[in-house]
Amino acid sequence: MQLRTHYVSPAAQARRVLDLTVKAWCIPASSPRALARRAPHGYLPVRAMRRLRAAAVLALLPHSW
Numbered sequence: 925m926q927l928r929t930h931y932v933s934p935a936a937q938a939r940r941v942l943d944l945t946v947k948a949w950c951i952p953a954s955s956p957r958a959l960a961r962r963a964p965h966g967y968l969p970v971r972a973m974r975r976l977r978a979a980a981v982l983a984l985l986p987h988s989w
Contacts, residue, residue: 932940945951968976 946953
């Protein structure tokens, strides 16, 4: 039997409140571009990730010879 937990993360609660407010006040939806700008916490663009990885490889390379 699975236990039910009543814990909901604060971020999920905030999204729920915003969704209900948008519906109640008939606020138009955000543009796709505005939604894309809202990145999840800890998100790194692919370009930045590649640069970081390349720098790490260069830092380790001389020691591997």
